[in-house]
Amino acid sequence: MTTGDAVLNGPDWETGENIARALRMSRFTPGALPKDVLQRIASEKNLSSAFGKRMRMRLADLSATPESFTPDYTKRYAELCRYAGDLTAHQAYAMTNLFGLDSARGYQELPNDKKFSFSDDDRPQFEYQVGWHFFVGNVFDTKGREYGVQLMFWRYSLLPPKMAKEAGLSDIENQVVEVHLAVSSAGKRHYRIRPVIIAGTTGLIDFSTGPYRYSVGNQMISSESADSLFPLRLQAWGIDNHEDVPAEISVDITVLQTKGYVLNGDEGMLPSCGGVGTLYYSVPNLRVDPEKSRLSIGGEEVGLSGGKFWYDHQWGTGFMPSGSPRSEILRAAGLLEDKPWVGWDWMEVQFDNDTELALSSIHTKEQKDFVMQTGPTPPGVMTAPAVGSFILESGEYFPIKAMLKVTDWVQSSVTDGLYLTTRAWYPNRVEVIVETAEVPEECRRFVMIPIVSTGQHGFFAAGAEYSEGAVRIESPEGMRIGAGFLENVSYADAWGQSLRLAGIPDTPGMRELFGKPAIPRELKAAAAGFLMKPENAARLSEELAKCRGL
Incomplete structure (x- = not known):
């Protein structure tokens, strides 16, 4: 053109x-x-x-x-x-x-050590490959009705920075940002816009400080303070096309900070190894300002009486798509491991007693019989270990371990424009046992139950389906003790969708070419021989010692 x-x-x-x-x-x-x-x-x-x-x-x-x-x-x-x-x-x-x-x-590349500085690190980190600003919250209207809200700006640098500069692009022009917005109405249904994907070359992506303002067209994350991220205003709009009559949804919510920043993983590195991985922090217990907050669904304006949000900012290189370490030693060692594709379960819980926790469980071979399942019957009971942080009422936090038990599943049936249904099964009811003794007894056993029964599924603009939605937190005895969000990624096969979205035919040959490559025996043998050399074995130990958050 x-x-x-x-x-x-x-x-x-x-x-x-x-x-x-x-x-x-x-x-x-x-x-x-x-x-x-x-x-x-x-x-x-x-x-x-x-x-x-x-x-x-x-x-x-x-x-x-x-x-x-x-x-x-x-x-x-x-x-x-x-x-x-x-x-x-x-x-x-x-x-x-x-x-x-x-x-x-x-x-x-990711550093071996990172000293975070806020609110400077709240900015979109355009020099890294990928990053996202993520807000989820459970809110209530003036009639006591509950809603779950998700707003995410997910950005990707199409070219490495030096190459982008050579092509005449500024940092922002080199970006693609996808906007995700969803609202669940408790006991009713999940509303979600298809991802809005915008290139920086349109001039519609903007970022500025003093005050903080990150916008994609008229979708906006903006601070009400000149020298702090909070109070923060979240403004987004879109159209849900999942039923015969499209429904407009919008949010205009202001949140107030009550606790400090939580550095996830190893002091904010999750992980950082050989220059690849992610940097990651959270801010829990963001309180909704009822005088400045509202949402709308299908033309109905809803004033909010309160609620809590959770903010995540994560960014890095070599995460999506998966990338190998910048160290030759670590690349050789990685060839000898047969790692599964990256997938995970993540959750945040905000208890009524003003404590919080977050847990993540990275998929391993133990979960292979529970992912990519599309048959007429759901998988059985799945258990998996998880790690994360517990945040005290004071804002202090410490690492925790837990066990997850998925006892109920929901099948995706979402089709949205270019994004076709996967029929994949996703966790729908999760029992959690926190194993760390320092966590208060009343927060160590609970159940996560979605606030809607229809599933809360959506798509990344590159093709992958995911589940992200509000849950209520109950004690084993069935008493409500909090609220939160549950996220599940890589339960569906995304290859066909990704090929089609890239303009490439979805054929068996293409799936084989673009799928996970088999590592030739000769290459594995060369890597093993390389690592057997005494000087390389010593270097490997040194490199691994620098890795953080594994």
């Missing part, structure tokens, strides 16, 4: 819809857009031909400089080049998630 075509005809329908939704418009109407927005949409940098050109540049770099102790992706990258002609921003983004383990190269 040329600049002239973009001005006369507008973008493709999906890009147009995303731009409209970011601007709180039900449909793309060029005449209703500000002149400067139209100019940016039609600019050379935002053309589909430009996205294709930049993708081919990235693929050429990956192909020209293969890494040691890494699978051979020659055929994969050649095939991607075949489909990297004119690309929408969405197709380019989906395509990056089909890259190999060498995709972490060129992005900001």
Whole structure:
């Protein structure tokens, strides 16, 4: 598409819809857009031909400089080049998630040690490959009705920073941000917009400080203070298309800070090893300001009387898609491990006694019989260990261990535009036993029960389905003792969806080419021989000693 075509005809329908939704418009109407927005949409940098050109540049770099102790992706990258002609921003983004383990190269590497500084670290960290600002909360209206709310800005740097600069892109122009918004009405149903995906080249992504303001069109996270993140205002809008009559949903919620920042993992590193991993912190017990907070569902305006939110900020390199360490020693060692694809269960719980906890359970081979299940009957009882933090009423926190027991499942039936139903089964009722003795007795055994029975499923714009929704927290005896959120990722096969979203046919051959590669015996033997050398064995021990949060 040329600049002239973009001005006369507008973008493709999906890009147009995303731009409209970011601007709180039900449909793309060029005449209703500000002149400067139209100019940016039609600019050379935002053309589909430009996205294709930049993708081919990235693929050429990956192909020209293969890494040691890494699978051979020659055929994969050649095939991607075949489909990297004119690309929408969405197709380019989906395509990056089909890259190999060498995709972490060129992005900001994670440190071996990190001294966090707030609110400076609350900013989007554009130099890293991926990052997200995530807010979930359980709120109540003036009639006592309960709602669950999720708002997330998930961003991805399409090119490594140096390459983006060479292509004439600023840090923000190099971003793709997807906006997730969902509202569950207790006892009724789950409302969720399809992810709104916006490229920085549209000019619709913006970030500034003094006060903090992070926006994607008219979707916004903004501070009411010039020198602190909080009080923080969350504003978002969208359309749920899951039933015959579309329903508009919106939130305008202000939250107040009552506790400090919680550094997850090993002092905020979860993990950091060989330059890849994530940095991660949370702020629990954010109180809803009822005088400044409301939501709406299907035209019904709902004033809020109170509630609590949870804030996560996590960012890093080599996380999604999975990337190998920047250290040759660690890459060689990683070849000898047969790790499953990354998947997890995460939960936050805010007890009525003003204590909180968060737990995460990374999937291992022990969970293989419970993921990717799509049959007519649900899986059986699944147990898994989990680790996390417990936050005292004072705000002090300490690490904890727990056991999760999934006793009930719900099957996804969501189809939303380009995103097709997976029929995957997800945890629906979870019993938790906290094993750490320092946790108060009344918080050590509880059950998580969703506030709706319909499932709370959605999609990442790159194709993966996930479950994210509000739960009530009950004691084993059935007494309500708090509220929280439950998240489940990688229970559904995303390969077909990811291929289609990237503009690539979903065929058995393509699934084989883009799936997890088999490691040749010769490559494993070379890695083993490399590590057997005394000097390399010593270096491996040194490198592993620097790893944090494993």
